[in-house]
Amino acid sequence: xxxxxxxxxxxxxxxxxxxxxxxxxxxxxxxxxxxxxxxxxxxxxxxxxxxxxxxxxxxxxxxxxxxxxxxxxxxxxxxxxxxxxxxxxxxxxxxxxxxxxxxxxxxxxxxxxxxxxxxxxxxxxxxxxxxxxxxxxxxxxxxxxxxxxxxxxxxxxxx
Amino acid sequence: xxxxxxxxxxxxxxxxxxxxxxxxxxxxxxxxxxxxxxxxxxxxxxxxxxxxxxxxxxxxxxxxxxxxxxxxxxxxxxxxxxxxxxxxxxxxxxxxxxxxxxxxxxxxxxxxxxxxxxxxxxxxxxxxxxxxxxxxxxxxxxxxxxxxxxxxxxxxxxxxxxxxxxxxxxxxxxxxxxxxxxxxxxxxxxxxxxxxxxxxxxxxxxxxxxxxxxxxxxxxxxxxxxxxxxxxxxxxxxxxxxxxxxxxxxxxxxxxxxxxxxxxxxxxxxxxxxxxxxxxxxxx
Numbered sequence: 001x002x003x004x005x006x007x008x009x010x011x012x013x014x015x016x017x018x019x020x021x022x023x024x025x026x027x028x029x030x031x032x033x034x035x036x037x038x039x040x041x042x043x044x045x046x047x048x049x050x051x052x053x054x055x056x057x058x059x060x061x062x063x064x065x066x067x068x069x070x071x072x073x074x075x076x077x078x079x080x081x082x083x084x085x086x087x088x089x090x091x092x093x094x095x096x097x098x099x100x101x102x103x104x105x106x107x108x109x110x111x112x113x114x115x116x117x118x119x120x121x122x123x124x125x126x127x128x129x130x131x132x133x134x135x136x137x138x139x140x141x142x143x144x145x146x147x148x149x150x151x152x153x154x155x156x157x158x159x
Numbered sequence: 160x161x162x163x164x165x166x167x168x169x170x171x172x173x174x175x176x177x178x179x180x181x182x183x184x185x186x187x188x189x190x191x192x193x194x195x196x197x198x199x200x201x202x203x204x205x206x207x208x209x210x211x212x213x214x215x216x217x218x219x220x221x222x223x224x225x226x227x228x229x230x231x232x233x234x235x236x237x238x239x240x241x242x243x244x245x246x247x248x249x250x251x252x253x254x255x256x257x258x259x260x261x262x263x264x265x266x267x268x269x270x271x272x273x274x275x276x277x278x279x280x281x282x283x284x285x286x287x288x289x290x291x292x293x294x295x296x297x298x299x300x301x302x303x304x305x306x307x308x309x310x311x312x313x314x315x316x317x318x319x320x321x322x323x324x325x326x327x328x329x330x331x332x333x334x335x336x337x338x339x340x341x342x343x344x345x346x347x348x349x350x351x352x353x354x355x356x357x358x359x360x361x362x363x364x365x366x367x368x369x370x371x372x373x374x375x376x377x378x379x380x381x382x383x384x385x386x387x388x389x390x391x392x393x394x395x396x397x398x399x400x401x402x403x404x405x406x407x408x409x410x411x412x413x414x415x416x417x418x419x420x421x422x423x424x425x426x427x428x429x430x431x432x433x434x435x436x437x438x439x440x441x442x443x
Contacts, residue, residue: 019167132262
């Protein structure tokens with residue numbers, strides 16, 4: 001067993017883990033953070049996307065020991081402390097950027113990462129930025145719309 | 160799926176990593192970003208007894224200006240390679256091709272060095288290294304050695320890096336004054352290359368005076384299209400001349416046939432994509 005110490009959604013979490021434990025399993029099974037789903041389990045679909053030190057990663061493709069000492073943000077840590085949703089979460093709701101919702105946690109986290117690097121993306125840049133996240137319901141149109149809406153909202157808020 | 164059990168060693172230095180590999184024996188494996196290794200472990204295609212994590216070694220995370228070349232640490236991520244000022248300024252072929260590897264989340268953890276040592280025939284990074292005559296700095300129990308790209312890629316998923324060795328850095332010549340382009344043909348956005356072409360050309364006074372072309376997935380290792388290079392150099396930098404020279408891109412290759420493409424189609428793609436890559440590299 002290896003001891004790890006990680007800041008997860010603003011809280012200091014630590015524990016002894018088997019080196020082979022995947023990050024997504026640590027989040028879901030040890031910490032109870034089941035907002036991050038396991039999708040394909042093959043690095044393809046991106047449903048399990050979380051942020052590690054602010055950058056998107058697929059948590060089914062990372063060992064828990066690899067994030068020792070780092071900061072992890074899941075979909076459950078995105079809202080403000082008072083419960084106010086992140087602009088990307090709001091935009092997904094407003095633009096109907098989801099149907100079954102299974103890909104949504106990963107889509108939202110990948111979108112947050114995309115907007116942190118490129119606050120004013122073109123439609124093409126949004127589509128390229130989300131190439132690692134698969135949605136089988138929406139056809140992506142409303143997801144792209146949601147990200148553009150969130151970008152405008154966040155830009156307005158910061159100016 | 161869940162990987163088989165293994166022991167985990169976090170190395171603080173290259174020497175520590177080499178010592179851990181020696182102690183771990185032939186079933187030990189280096190863990191960089193894990194973006195190639197983790198899928199392999201999850202599918203239990205491999206089950207090493209020890210993983211030596213090199214992601215925390217400072218030396219591996221540096222990009223250094225060496226004058227006529229840049230030295231990219233083996234642990235520099237694909238995402239960092241895309242955006243690092245030294246890479247975009249002096250080896251734009253690498254940063255552009257890096258942007259076509261997998262998807263953003265994979266690029267945040269996966270490394271340029273790891274992609275080269277993984278040596279997947281359909282990987283994009285090995286072809287870029289081969290095209291640019293990169294040098295690989297490898298550390299082992301006997302010290303450090305430098306391996307030319309032409310000797311580095313040995314076979315399918317096999318490089319010159321020994322079981323008790325660690326890739327430290329990749330040296331890339333500055334390509335100032337050259338144009339370059341990586342052309343990738345793939346089935347879906349984040350998929351591996353069915354065929355890819357890395358091209359760099361130097362154009363002076365309307366003529367091509369230097370050409371480097373390497374092919375992805377046209378054999379077990381990156382293939383240098385030497386006949387295309389020879390046909391380009393000395394010729395005019397025109398679309399017609401480039402199309403003519405690209406006709407020999409598939410000569411001597413023996414690509415694989417799989418569900419995505421048969422060998423004949425891959426050879427067709429090699430010719431077409433070489434013409435596209437060289438044309439774009441020449442700024443035409």
